[in-house]
Amino acid sequence: MAKKMSLLWGSGSPPCWRVMITLEEKRFQGYKRKLLSFEAGEHKSAEVLELNPRGQLPVFKHRDSVLNESIAACLFLENQYQLKGTRLLPQTPAEQALALQRMVEGITLNDKLNAVIYYEWFVPEEERCETGVKRSREVLGAELQLWEKYLEQVGPGAYLAGAFSLADVTVFPSVACAFRFGLSVLRYPKLAKYYSLLKGRASIKVSWPPHWLESPQGYDVLKDL
Amino acid sequence: MAKKMSLLWGSGSPPCWRVMITLEEKRFQGYKRKLLSFEAGEHKSAEVLELNPRGQLPVFKHRDSVLNESIAACLFLENQYQLKGTRLLPQTPAEQALALQRMVEGITLNDKLNAVIYYEWFVPEEERCETGVKRSREVLGAELQLWEKYLEQVGPGAYLAGAFSLADVTVFPSVACAFRFGLSVLRYPKLAKYYSLLKGRASIKVSWPPHWLESPQGYDVLKDL
Structure with a gap:
């Protein structure tokens, strides 16, 4: 079946990474894929x-x-291949509700992250202003603190909704991105622990953004957040 | 089971409306609900x-x-009560893929709609600028034209992905909102036809925003789009 699937992707893009993690978890190695360059506008x-x-x-x-x-x-992929590889949606109502809730909240987290990291990409020069930057950073800070609280609620060493699920598939790439861009391990200890728990997971490791491996040194855009 | 469910909602909010349509389609009438006022900041x-x-x-x-x-x-709600009321996710892979794809795209449509309709709500006074308004309107116009094309592809009188599905549940409230705020029926004929096809559906009619019924006269923010 992997032969019937193909992926166009960009390195370091959380949405791309989500799909790659899912394909790994569902054991669809061998699908056709093509890496495109954002820098080259591909x-x-x-x-x-x-x-x-x-x-x-x-x-x-x-x-x-x-x-x-x-x-x-x-x-x-989860719906069509429920019994293949890792089951990515919990079956008990309470855990499933939490997994779906956190999964969709992951979109908000990523949007708020993008608004800061790629501010100059999204906002044309004539519209940029200091108050806009400041506001986006505050919004992101509050959002990240919310995820600190979520992780505190589930306890140390835990995934977002019981077992590893689509919630983690969706949220982890954004968390990794936040640390790549300089998020403080000290000020966001729960997220740091979550990051370090998941970064070695096989599906995540094998799909790690290649340009992050080539240049392990990240950025410091978020260091004061 | 409806007794175990409750909803806090606001009139005219597409996200609230989606949940209400789903509850109707799944025949969970009788759930506890409380209408809150956005104007009053509730x-x-x-x-x-x-x-x-x-x-x-x-x-x-x-x-x-x-x-x-x-x-x-x-x-x-669809996952937990698949066999109750209307089945909201098609089972054939191609139709299910389309329904899920359009459902998630519905978030983008609604975001772009909000960015125009509620510009002054989202953007503090000191950050507002004409180029920002113009850009948001262009982005929304292009987005709406995309949905015109999607509807052209499925043909007249059709839902977004075969039978009525979570795609329609998600997207219809935003389409209704666009017409409420003055979208041109002439320039967006496919969306207008889609709107008129769905607005009489029982689940939609019964959950119609009460303040739209009280003041049927809409706005003209989008009339030149």
Whole structure:
């Protein structure tokens, strides 16, 4: 079945990474994939735009179906292949509710992270202003503190919703991204512990952004957050 | 079971409406619900903040589980009660992929709609600028044209992904909102047809925003889009 799947992706993109982790967890190694460069603008290439008119990555294909929303792709893979590889949605109502809730909240976390890290990318020069930057940083800080609280509630060494689930698939790449961009391990100890718990997981390790491996030195955009 | 569910909601909020449509489709009439006022700031009340720290509506409770992300609540209800009421996720892989894809894209549509309609709400006075407004409007126009194309692809009189599904549950409230705020029926004929196809559906009619019924006259923010 992996042969019927293909992925266009970019290195370091949390949405792309979500789909790759899911494919690993579901044991679909061997799917066709092609790494595109954001820097070279390849996410706006004809090849991408034909399948994803918004010009974003990932673009995941399953037979003739195109899923370019990462959450949709992950849900689809879990629904269609429930019994293959890792079960990524808990069955008990309370745990399933929590996993779905955190999964969708992961979109908000990533949006708020992007708004700070890629501020100059998203906001044209004439619209940039100090109050806008400051506000986005405060919003992100409050969001990250919320996740600290969530992790405190589940206890140390725990995943977001019981066993490893689509919640972690969705949220971990953003957490990794936050630390890559300088988030303080001291001020966000629960997130740091969560990061260190998951970064060695096989599905995550094998799909680690290649350009992060090539240049392990990150950035310090978030260091004062 | 409806007795074990409760909803805090606001009139005219697409995310709240999604959950209400799902509850109707799943025949959970009789759940406890409480209408809060955005104007009075009740979405930032202690009652809401205790369950949803971001101070947003809806807040849906299923027994002790809190689901305040509408997509999570709808997915949860469909997963837990697949055989009750309307089946909201198609079973064939291609249709399910399309339904999930359009459902998640519905979040983007709603975000872009909000960015225009509630510009002054989201952007503090000192950060507002004409280029920002213009850009948000262009982004929304392109987004709406994309949905015109999607509807053209499925053909007239069709839902977004085969039968009525979570895609429609998610997207319809935003489409209704767009017309409420003045979207041109002539320039967006496919969306207008889709709107008129679905607005009479029982689950949608019964959950129609009460303040829209009280003041049927809408706004013209989007009339030139």
